[in-house]
Amino acid sequence: MPTQAKAYGSASPNSKLAPLQITRRDPGPTDVEMEILFCGVCHSDVHTARGEWPGTNYACVPGHEIIGRVTRVGAKVTKFEVGDIGATGCMVDSCRTCPSCRKGLEQFCASGAIFTYNSPDRHLGGHTFGGYSSGITVDEAFTLLVPAGLDLAATAPLLCAGITTYSPMRHWKIGPGSKVGIVGLGGLGHMGVKFARAFGAHVVLFTTSPSKVADGLRLGAHEVVVSSDPAAMAARAGSLDFILDCVSAQHDLNAYLSLLKVDGTLCLVGVPEQPLAVHAFSVIMPRRNFTGSCIGGIAETQEMLDFCGKHGIVSDIELIPMQKINEAWDRMIRQDVRYRFVIDMASLRQR
Numbered sequence: 001m002p003t004q005a006k007a008y009g010s011a012s013p014n015s016k017l018a019p020l021q022i023t024r025r026d027p028g029p030t031d032v033e034m035e036i037l038f039c040g041v042c043h044s045d046v047h048t049a050r051g052e053w054p055g056t057n058y059a060c061v062p063g064h065e066i067i068g069r070v071t072r073v074g075a076k077v078t079k080f081e082v083g084d085i086g087a088t089g090c091m092v093d094s095c096r097t098c099p100s101c102r103k104g105l106e107q108f109c110a111s112g113a114i115f116t117y118n119s120p121d122r123h124l125g126g127h128t129f130g131g132y133s134s135g136i137t138v139d140e141a142f143t144l145l146v147p148a149g150l151d152l153a154a155t156a157p158l159l160c161a162g163i164t165t166y167s168p169m170r171h172w173k174i175g176p177g178s179k180v181g182i183v184g185l186g187g188l189g190h191m192g193v194k195f196a197r198a199f200g201a202h203v204v205l206f207t208t209s210p211s212k213v214a215d216g217l218r219l220g221a222h223e224v225v226v227s228s229d230p231a232a233m234a235a236r237a238g239s240l241d242f243i244l245d246c247v248s249a250q251h252d253l254n255a256y257l258s259l260l261k262v263d264g265t266l267c268l269v270g271v272p273e274q275p276l277a278v279h280a281f282s283v284i285m286p287r288r289n290f291t292g293s294c295i296g297g298i299a300e301t302q303e304m305l306d307f308c309g310k311h312g313i314v315s316d317i318e319l320i321p322m323q324k325i326n327e328a329w330d331r332m333i334r335q336d337v338r339y340r341f342v343i344d345m346a347s348l349r350q351r
């Protein structure tokens, strides 16, 4: 018998998030059922629930930065026992046999990765529901182990903001000697600063918010540039090897491409609603690379969590009760997040 879970979701692009009931499947042989303890609040939750990207199914229950306590396990589960702490990020399944899946790039699965929310639900029909809920059932292959010693609420954002910034910097081999720019100090950007610093790079943060300069330095940037300052931008022209663009809204990419050296790379991870214009001169003169990256595979997500356990890296968070989610979204859209909201799911169970 599937179980009922309490959740928050939106009924249409224009509606606020409100309480609703969802169905979760009983654990199959390889499934792990978790009571959700904490769920991070990603800007993708807003883009999806508000229909800013194509293809949202309603009711939409967002949330893909999930930390939970295991409540039941299927007979074949080997990684977890009841009572253990587990985590789930942006994906809950994939075909597991296509070339991308075999390379550990499940996010690029040829049949389409099953994302934690807004993907087809192969078990119950309909679409998947995310972590703004009291519980979830996930195949153990898509469930992560949380290293001991990390604050659990502050670990939740690693499941999306963490892997989305860790993966491209590993792929483009950021390390000692690299000069790295991080654009936008929000959830992704602040993790980008922490990882770039931990990998040994020289880190330059670009922000539109003068009030974030001191935090940028505290979080690990060597230099912070307020992007509305033309002299400060001009002084960095042609100086960077790699830029990670974590901005959620329209902005001028050409201003950042011009900061790259010859053969430098600008990698988009932010996904604004509308297309961004790239001028040909920004990439031909001199030769530069313009690319993007999407979260990270399951094995790399575990590697990132283990790296964070070893180096004591977590997110800087503001813990909120579920009932404050609409306020938190408004603040995140106003660039007033320091630097990730995390929902304390105990607030949902007490309702």
Ligand code: NAP
Pocket: 041, 042, 043, 044, 045, 047, 160, 161, 164, 183, 184, 185, 186, 187, 188, 189, 206, 207, 208, 209, 212, 246, 247, 248, 249, 250, 251, 268, 269, 270, 271, 272, 293, 294, 295, 332, 333, 335, 336, 337, 339
């Ligand atoms: P966030 O916490 O809201 O951070 C976005 C930051 O962008 C803001 O804090 C702000 O930084 C900057 N910004 C916002 N509006 C701006 C504007 N109009 N002009 C210039 N800068 C602006 O969002 P997030 O959760 O980090 O997500 C960032 C983006 O990445 C979203 O589009 C999200 O959907 C996407 N995302 C992509 C992936 C992936 O796999 N590629 C994964 C997760 C999220 P400053 O105040 O410092 O300027």
Ligand code: ZN
Pocket: 042, 043, 044, 045, 064, 160, 161
């Ligand atoms: Zn996300």
Ligand code: ZN
Pocket: 094, 095, 096, 097, 098, 099, 100, 101, 102, 106, 108, 109, 110, 111, 112
């Ligand atoms: Zn596949």
